[in-house]
Each structure stands twice: as C-alpha cells, then as structure tokens.
Amino acid sequence: MSGSAGLTAAGPRTPGWPGYARGQFLLSWRVFWRNRRSTFIGFLLPVLLNLVVAAPLRGREIAGVGAAAYSTVGFIGFALVTSFINLLNGVVARRDDLVLKRLRGTEVPATAVFAGQFGAAGAVVLLQTVVLGGVSVIWFGAPAPADPLLFLVALTGGFLLFAVLAVALSGLTPGAEAAPMVATPVLLLCMFAGGVVAPVSSMPHWLQGPVHLVPLAPVVETLRTAWFGRAFGTESWTGPALAPADLLHGWQHAAPALLVIAAWTAGAAVLGRRFFRWEPRRG
Template structure:
C-alpha cells in the first residue's frame, strides 16, 4: 500500500463517525451521511480513483482509438468497444466496493455503525450510492468520447440504456457485498476481485464479440454476469439486436423501440436473476465483524 493509500485510510477512519453524529435523523439523512463520506474517501485515495474511475477510460482510449475507421455489425467499431468499456466500469466499481466493505469491516466500522441507530440499509445505500455516482460520471465521459471523438451515434434508446446501467451496477454492488463475506482481509481483496475483473473483461464481449471465442466457450460466456449487461447496453445505444455479431458479419438490422425491448428482455431477465442470486448469496455470506482464523 502506498503512502497516499495509507493517508486516505487514516482520513477515512477519523471521519467514519462524523456522518452518524451530523446526519439528520431519519433514513435519508443517515444514507446521505454515508454517501458523502464514501464519496470523499474515494477521491482521496489514488488507488481507488485509478481503478474505479480512470482504468476503464484509459483502457478504452488504448483499445478503441485504433478502431475509429472500422465497423462491426454496421456500427462504428470504436463506439461499439466504448460501450463495452462502460460495462467494464461496473466491474471496476465492484472492485472498489469490495475493498471498501472489507476495509470497513476489518476496521470495526461496520460493527460500530450496527450498534447505533443508523439502519443497516442506509449504511450500504450511502456507500453503493457513491459508487453509482462515480459510474454515472464514467458513463458521461465515455459517452462523450464515443460521440465526440469516435463519431458514434447518440443512444437510440436512452431509457433502456439507463435501466441496464442501473441493473448492471446493482448486480455488481450486491455481488461485492456478498463476496466480502469470503474475503479474509483487505489485503486479500485483490485475490478475489482480480479473477472477476479478468473473467468479465475477456469473457463477456467487452473488447471483442463473443462469437469470436471458441464454440465450446460461448455458451458459458453468454451467462457470465457482465455478458447480458454489455449486450443490452449495445442494443440500447445502437438500436440493433446485438448478441451474436461477428467482426466480419453483415450489418445487423435496426430495431424500433418496441422490438429493441423485446430483444433485450431475455438479457434483462438474466440480469435480474443474477441480482437475486447475489442477494441470496449476500444474506448467507456477509459478516459485520472481521473473519477470525
């Protein structure tokens, strides 16, 4: 851990109790206090800022920029890849949430908060809300790059796009809380988070169509938690039925709003199933106190 990380952690510990004392009574006030605390801690910690905010943006510039003059399935290939990195931003938010929950648990912050009048749901709503605000900022930055620099079109269905971002973020946020229960310490969090990041990045169609993978891998790749999110984000952004496109394939047919939702329905149901599964896992695995032994 760097000096900056240590300073950020110490600052977080000194201010953890502040929102509890300062927040107005009632659930919204407590949640707001936890939100503001998590927001400040995120931007003060250089490691979390790099992984949680800059990493998807920088990777997108490296990977997507050379594709500006190419097309895939009838759309701008750089824009296609950029939308994939919007999906990856949900996974980097998962990494920071996992680190944050485990660190607060090991520092006994969660245990102390649980002993106060702060509702448990407000504790996590504030922390998850702060991560969601970071994701929203990333969506705006990546979307601006896609349209302004790469020349991609504006989203064809903003409502479906926003719903997918919210559903995907909720999936990985709940998953982070659940997996914190099997993460023995903050130092071990990268060993839990990194495989999830790599699996989602290279197995969910972020940088290349799933159809480019070996046939025997494709069925498993389609049910990874990020795969339906990325597929639906692209359908919503470009108004075409993504999911089985290839680099050399013909352009996909444009869909109107009704058919776009119909095409996205199976993926939305899969996202909902993953959220439900992560919630069940969280109820079984989550711990308020540090793991012993």
C-alpha cells in the same frame, strides 16, 4: 420561549433514513477521491483502457456500427466491474477497521449504510458513463443513444448486480489483503468473456453459450442494443450489419438478457444474506 422549551423537551431531532444515507454517501464519496488507488482503478482505468483499445479501431465497423464506438460502450459496462472492485475493497476495509461493527451498534439503519456507499459508487459510474459516452459521440462519431430508457435500465441493473455481488463476496474475503485475490478473477473473467472489446462470436464455438451467462455479458449486450438501436448478441467482426430495431423490438430482444441480470442479482443477494459479516472474520 414556549416553542424553545418544546424543542428541548422533545430532544434533538434525528436525521432520519435520508439523512443517514446522505451522510454515508458523502463519506464514501470523499474517501473514494482521496484514495489514489481507488480513483485509478474505479475511475481512470476504464477510460484509459478504452482510449488504448478503441482508438486503433477507428475506421472499422462491427455489425454496421463503428468498432471504436462499439468498444467504448463495452467499456461503460466494464466500469461496473471496476466499481465492484472498489466496493469490495471498501466493504472489507470498513469491516476490518470495525467501522461496520460500530455503525451496527448505532441507530443508523443497515440499509442506509449500504445505500450511501452504493450511491457514491453509482455516482462515479454515471460520471464515467458521461465521459465515455462523450468520447464515443464526439471522437468516434457514434450516434446518441437510440433508447435512453433501456440504456439506463441496463446500466442500473448491471450496477446493482455488481454492487450486491461485492457485498456478498466480502463475506468470503478473509481480510483486506485478500480482497485483490477475490476481485481479480472476476475482473479477468468479465474483461475477456464479457464481450467488452470483441464480439462473443470471436471466441471458440463451445464457449459462446456459457459466455453469454457471465455476469457482464448480458449487461454489455443490452447497453449496445440500447445505444445503437440494433439487436446485438450475434454480431461478428466479419458478419453482416445488423438491421436497426425499433424500441419495441429492442426491449423484446433485451428481455432474456435482463432476466439473466435479475437472476444474477437475486443469487448474489442470497449469497450476501448467507455470508455477509459486520465484524472481521476470525481464525
């Protein structure tokens, strides 16, 4: 009896940060799978594009690895861009529907709001990675990842980059109807200049340097280095096979690309702090 009275006097327990983040995660997860548009863009599009693009490349090689598997790992990186599109749409829609404003007025921490939403998007990316990785190994005959830790670091770093970029650009997006106009240039730039399907060396020489600084390019390069155990970045359709690299040399080669990813993430975070809004834009 006294224990019961003590509980009553203390008042109801609050879920705490993990509970709030879990609630936001479950909400975002349900909304994602119930929305056909977000399910198609955020989950099916990279898988379907990979099947269309990579299947005809079976039997060909790039830098000593199967071209179909090479392309499939590129589409794992492309999944980060489709995740960015859904996050951008989701943040802008929640802002315009005043969901973010109402959450801001509660005891739910801002970090828990975004941790839950990022967590749901990250879970979708992991699921896509399993699907695309399975296609690469089972259908296209790729080996298992040579350096799983480096692969996970590159995937996590790339996801955080595009997740923070989505929040930052949401502040520059007038409304939900304008979100596609903001997201599409990023999608096209990463698709055609990120080395998703073809080596960057296949582009005009004067573009190759700047293209390496496109947000997706260092992510895809590091994912391939980690998966195939070779120092990717200078490969070409007709060039020689790249020599295998041990774990140490793989990390050394990936270091500049990881620094570019970190720089992009830091820049997006600064942009987000400056422009992100909890309420709809006025005027």
